[in-house]
Amino acid sequence: xxxxxxxxxxxxxxxxxxxxxxxxxxxxxxxxxxxxxxxxxxxxxxxxxxxxxxxxxxxxxxxxxxxxxxxxxxxxxxxxxxxxxxxxxxxxxxxxxxxxxxxxxxxxxxxxxxxxxxxxxxxxxxxxxxxxxxxxxxxxxxxxxxxxxxxxxxxxxxxxxxxxxxxxxxxxxxxxxxxxxxxxxxxxxxxxxxxxxxxxxxxxxxxxxxxxxxxxxxxxxx
Ligand SMILES: CC(C)(COP(=O)(O)OP(=O)(O)OC[C@H]1O[C@@H](n2cnc3c(N)ncnc32)[C@H](O)[C@@H]1OP(=O)(O)O)[C@@H](O)C(=O)NCCC(=O)NCCS
Numbered sequence: 307x308x309x310x311x312x313x314x315x316x317x318x319x320x321x322x323x324x325x326x327x328x329x330x331x332x333x334x335x336x337x338x339x340x341x342x343x344x345x346x347x348x349x350x351x352x353x354x355x356x357x358x359x360x361x362x363x364x365x366x367x368x369x370x371x372x373x374x375x376x377x378x379x380x381x382x383x384x385x386x387x388x389x390x391x392x393x394x395x396x397x398x399x400x401x402x403x404x405x406x407x408x409x410x411x412x413x414x415x416x417x418x419x420x421x422x423x424x425x426x427x428x429x430x431x432x433x434x435x436x437x438x439x440x441x442x443x444x445x446x447x448x449x450x451x452x453x454x455x456x457x458x459x460x461x462x463x464x465x466x467x468x469x470x471x472x473x474x475x476x477x478x479x480x481x482x483x484x485x486x487x488x489x490x491x492x493x494x495x496x497x498x499x500x501x502x503x504x505x506x507x508x509x510x511x512x513x514x515x516x517x518x519x520x521x522x523x524x525x526x527x528x
Contacts, residue, residue, distance in 0.1 A: 347447045353399055357451040360384050360394040368403050372435045376498040383408050393455060397448055405434035407448045416491035419513040427456050429466040449482060457518040465515040467493055484514035
């Protein structure tokens with residue numbers, strides 16, 4: 307892991323780049339045989355996507371292309387990663403962020419799920435943006451990348467919560483091998499609205515889990 311981080315750092319230092327709007331780029335340069343460059347995905351139509359851990363230098367680009375407004379969500383995710391609580395996976399096409407998902411290593415924050423699955427990391431906040439990028443396999447690739455990460459760390463399962471109203475996302479997760487647990491809870495969080503007012507949210511959702519494949523067989527089916 308340390309070596310991987312070092313490789314990433316040296317990439318960032320060695321390859322300053324600019325995105326197509328002229329903003330400092332994320333240095334998503336792929337190197338042959340480089341361990342930091344493994345998670346490269348071909349989406350068709352000549353598009354290549356890279357999935358990797360968020361770096362501090364990514365935060366302005368994430369906010370620019372996937373604005374989180376007053377919630378500063380990307381900073382919050384990155385801060386948790388810095389504390390070792392999570393891994394903030396980000397997906398990039400042409401040095402532009404197109405999605406992300408956070409693996410929370412301590413599992414689901416809701417007591418109902420955490421007590422039942424204490425040793426099960428959770429994929430949280432999966433998102434593909436902008437909407438035109440959805441339904442092209444990006445979400446699936448992020449899911450697979452987070453599963454591989456959890457399997458590498460020796461976990462046997464990964465879980466996630468899905469909102470009762472989010473039928474399309476639930477369909478995707480079930481198609482990719484997640485299983486119903488019967489565990490239900492209120493997903494509680496707060497958001498700052500456009501007027502700067504804190505809004506408390508409590509969405510009914512259900513917890514799904516997926517058994518992870520052995521590290522010797524990292525082939526996932528779509
Ligand atoms: C859910 C989401 C991350 C999936 O990423 P994606 O790149 O669109 O997913 P893929 O292309 O790999 O798979 C497409 C499938 O995702 C599911 N899906 C869920 N929400 C979707 C959406 N808003 N648009 C398109 N597909 C969606 C469908 O099952 C879809 O299959 P279909 O194209 O046959 O209908 C993405 O659509 C998204 O960001 N949605 C809004 C935020 C969200 O709901 N996050 C999930 C929180 S649990």
